[in-house]
Amino acid sequence: MTGTIEPLSEEDRVEALDALDEWDYDEARDAITRTITFADFSEAFAFMTRVALLAEKADHHPEWSNVWNRVEILLTTHDAGGLSHRDVDMAEAIDGLVG
Numbered sequence: 001m002t003g004t005i006e007p008l009s010e011e012d013r014v015e016a017l018d019a020l021d022e023w024d025y026d027e028a029r030d031a032i033t034r035t036i037t038f039a040d041f042s043e044a045f046a047f048m049t050r051v052a053l054l055a056e057k058a059d060h061h062p063e064w065s066n067v068w069n070r071v072e073i074l075l076t077t078h079d080a081g082g083l084s085h086r087d088v089d090m091a092e093a094i095d096g097l098v099g
């Protein structure tokens with residue numbers, strides 16, 4: 001993908017976070033985070049597989065970790081040096097998967 005990607009303005013970030021109820025703002029990273037707990041490892045990993053497919057399609061990849069039934073996700077845009085609309089789009093897509 002070519003072209004520059006700009007970080008969100010403070011106004012846009014505040015508005016986006018207001019709508020993303022399940023996500024927290026990580027000021028140090030200029031990122032958003034969400035932790036999701038599933039019934040077991042199998043459910044957690046199935047979710048991660050679905051997110052991985054979305055991430056490849058969008059060419060936008062989460063920083064994340066998994067411990068058994070828990071998945072911790074951090075979204076930020078490396079190419080923008082902080083939060084961008086790509087993170088907001090990915091967060092919305094992830095929320096759509098979790099239901």
Ligand SMILES: C[C@H](O)[C@H](O)[C@H]1CNC2=NC(N)=NC(=O)C2=N1
Pocket residue numbers: 001059060061062063075076077078079080
């Ligand atoms: C070359 C490729 O488009 C970039 O490296 C993509 C890949 N996935 C990415 N993922 C994230 N989270 N941020 C990026 O800036 C990013 N850039």
